[in-house]
Amino acid sequence: MSELRLNPTTGEWVIVATHRVDRPFLPKDICPFCPGSPNIPDTYDVMIYPNDFPSLMTPAPPIEIEPPTFSKVAPIEGFCDVVLYSPKHDATLGTLPLDDVIKVIQLWQSRYHELARYAHIKYVLIFENRGKEVGVTIHHPHGQIYAFPFIPPIPAKELHHSQTYRNAHGSCLFCDILAEELQLHTRIVMEDDHFVTFVPFFAKYPYEVHIYPRRHIQHITELTHNEVTSLAHTPYPYYHFHIEFYSPYITRDKLKYLAGCEQGAGVVINSIPPETSAAKLRSIDG
Template sequence: MAEFDSAEHPHRRYNPLSGEWILVSPHRSKRPWQGQQEKTAAEERPTYDPTCYLCPGNTRANGSVNPAYEGTFVFDNDFAALMPDVPVGSMNVGGLLRAESESGVGRVICFSPRHDLTLPEMTPDEIRGVVDVWIQQYKELGDRPDINYVQIFENKGQAMGASNPHPHGQIWAQRTVPVEPAKETVQQAAYFAEHGRSLLSDYLEIETKEKTRVVVENEHFVVVVPFWAVWPYETLLVPRRHVQDITQLTDAEKDALADILRQLTIRYDNLFEISFPYSAGLHQRPTDGQAHESWHFHMHFFPPLLRSATVRKFMVGYEMLGNPQRDVTPEFAAERLRIQSDVHYKHVND
């Protein structure tokens, strides 16, 4: 019988951050593709849109007027999914029908006053401004006694449900720890207890030796397509130094985070020469007053595009009923991203 080859044969890969498995079927990527593979027309947006409720000086839906901001701008979400003054209550019917009230805060972060820019087209200094706001907001909200987790994230593009093209992210800060960070808390704590080192420190040591899944790196951060990736061009951004949250970053590390965010998102845009959609977010220790030594701050990027600007991956069939599955191997995806230029496709001829 032939020797197992992970580039050719179906296999499962384990995600140590979640404790879950993914099915990888690399042979399926060789099947004929008869769908469309076309570029989309470049979206041209003005630097300022008088109808945009996120642009400087414009009026939002609740009647508030945005200041004439020149950098980043943060405000409480006018339609937040979480509210601070929720009465405490619960229900439990036979242990099967359970519910409990949840309180929290929702905020919006405008990355830039310019309506036409996204992270890959911003300068390193401008992105550093976003990083600084993330840090300030994590600390401010995390210091509140009613907040035990601060989830900072960005949905970029209509494909990921972004309701406004103006460059922005969100914060959902809440009383309980959400499902995904809760899984990572358990997994990282168990690994730390057994090995005395953070899970992601040891994982990064393997990845930086092998290099096959590394997309881009600098002195302080590494971006990889994780061994257990679910989405076609999913990436994981990890600091080389074990820090539990972004408030612990040095000035040099903050600059390096801004730099690597720009390098990664430029590669994303260059892959299909579009403004590449994704959901991305920061995962860091809960703000429940515990030390959480095992936590290792990182960022996840989950893009939906598979073969071209118009072909997306959907979770269907087996993936909804069994477990996630992918055809394109993480090693192949990393190579595709790695070879992209660090000059944005819009500026190649500048």
């Protein structure tokens, strides 16, 4: 079973994908993404790998249940890809040579462009889960690309508030955030000619970091070669492409948990001011 079910109390869709419970937990000495593993070539540089247990599929499987009168059920048609960054099992995106990181970003761009051609795809999410702290069981360097048949709640809210801001002020919300962060400079972690890295004023996590391009662009395919190199090194005109990092750590040995207040009310409590976090990150970089 793989389908969408509507939560009528919030208007949010939930993906029910029962086959994902069958995902195996492999022994540490077995890696499905290393060269020569089943479905993986003996040699590769960077590559797209179809998720073996996708929660979004094209074509969508048939709906297996009649919904109650208060809800809806819809087919979940989309794509789930795995992006293998390197054949080296112990590598990370941050330790790859510059040329290899550029290849990863170019692969993101290429796949985004391919997925955008499908009429039923409304949003493409490029992301990486890393570390046992967030439940990662395969430690080979990889990320994922999900293509949704709807706009998920968080980007939908960003789009709504970006449009509202543009209607009220006649400018891009993200561009104005960036301009003021650059003016104050208290939360800037690092910057170059193309990108600015900062801890946002409204950060939910102590070490949440955002990367904004200086130039207003809508999506990753609009990055120029120089911008791709810079990033590797370090239909909504009111929307501004950006990257967000959410570290689960408060300190070196203490995790940030989303507990009662966060899960029940949707209100996140951040125990470290963003200005303090940015200063600490700057000192590490320096």
